[in-house]
Amino acid sequence: MPDIPMPVFRSDVTVQLVKATASDNDVVSAARVSTIGERSLAHVTADPERSEGLLNYLMRERHGSPWEHTSMTFLISAPIFVFREFMRHRAGWSYNEESGRYRELQPVFYIPGYGRKLVQEGKPGRYQFVDGSPDQHYMMRTTMKASYRQAYEAYQDMLAAGVAREVARSVLPVGLFSSAYATCNARSLMHFLGLRTTHPAAATPSYPQREIEMVAEQMEKAWAGLMPLTHAAFNANGRIAP
Numbered sequence: 001m002p003d004i005p006m007p008v009f010r011s012d013v014t015v016q017l018v019k020a021t022a023s024d025n026d027v028v029s030a031a032r033v034s035t036i037g038e039r040s041l042a043h044v045t046a047d048p049e050r051s052e053g054l055l056n057y058l059m060r061e062r063h064g065s066p067w068e069h070t071s072m073t074f075l076i077s078a079p080i081f082v083f084r085e086f087m088r089h090r091a092g093w094s095y096n097e098e099s100g101r102y103r104e105l106q107p108v109f110y111i112p113g114y115g116r117k118l119v120q121e122g123k124p125g126r127y128q129f130v131d132g133s134p135d136q137h138y139m140m141r142t143t144m145k146a147s148y149r150q151a152y153e154a155y156q157d158m159l160a161a162g163v164a165r166e167v168a169r170s171v172l173p174v175g176l177f178s179s180a181y182a183t184c185n186a187r188s189l190m191h192f193l194g195l196r197t198t199h200p201a202a203a204t205p206s207y208p209q210r211e212i213e214m215v216a217e218q219m220e221k222a223w224a225g226l227m228p229l230t231h232a233a234f235n236a237n238g239r240i241a242p
Contacts, residue, residue: 002160005106007148010177011113013078013211015218017226022070022186024048024055024229030066031058052229059233064242067187067230068092072223074182078215079110081174085212089195092188097180100169104159108177109148111141116210129210148175186227190234191241193220203238 028051048055058066076086087095098105112118118132118140132140151171158168184192196208196216208216224231234241 002156004153004156007107007109007145007152009109009111009145009148011111011116013076013082013214013218015077015215015222016075017222018073018075018181020070020072020226022072022223022226024051024227026070027058027066027186027227027230028054030069031063048229052233055229056233056236059230059237059242062240062242064187067190067242068185070186070227072184072186072189072226074184074219074222075179076182076215077177077179079175079211080178082212082215083178083180084174085209086180086182086215089188089192092185092191094183095180098178100172101166104165105155105169105172105176107148107152109144109173110175110177110211111144112211144175148173186223186230187241189219189223190239192216193234194239194241197239199235199239201235201239203240 025048028048031054058064076083078086083095083097087093114137117129118136119130120127121130122128151173154171155168158171159165193216194202194204195206196212197220198206198208198213220231
């Protein structure tokens with residue numbers, strides 16, 4: 001039998017802003033080139049609050065291309081099923097994810113926290129999630145842990161027998177943690193946030209799965225620090241991407 005590492009169970013996700021070229025001034029200068037040409041360079045270092053009205057106008061009238069002149073790269077650690085939802089967002093996004101072909105995957109697995117609503121009530125298209133009972137939480141946690149352990153032991157047994165990583169990984173569940181770089185611009189991020197968060201300012205309600213919303217909330221916090229005027233305009237205009 002191979003020496004199998006102990007599994008780690010997590011109920012969180014992590015998001016790190018790795019690098020960014022994203023500011024409210026980037027948007028202002030890109031927008032003003034249409035009316036003042038090369039003189040728009042002066043707005044790259046100007047006080048962006050002097051152009052707050054312009055940013056609100058662009059957001060309200062959905063003139064979105066100036067926000068495409070920004071870039072943010074995030075390193076995300078989350079369960080595999082989160083990335084399968086995440087990668088449905090393609091326009092304005094680039095991804096590179098950890099590979100189960102090229103490295104041995106580590107036994108880090110997702111277990112929903114006690115605050116996670118467990119029970120779905122209602123019909124498709126008209127349902128809600130409600131709190132689970134203590135018994136349901138206990139059953140969920142013990143079942144998941146046992147299933148994760150069994151799957152990872154089978155994975156390690158195949159690796160020890162010489163089976164290729166790309167084949168052995170097939171037994172691993174989507175609750176396994178993965179990591180990926182995700183790069184976007186502010187416009188594509190706003191579209192993502194409009195769909196993957198719930199927010200009282202949203203003109204159109206969204207009902208994301210909680211785990212991808214946890215990622216989105218951390219991304220939004222980082223982005224709001226980079227582009228506070230844009231973030232305020234996004235909220236003031238119903239959280240609809242321009």
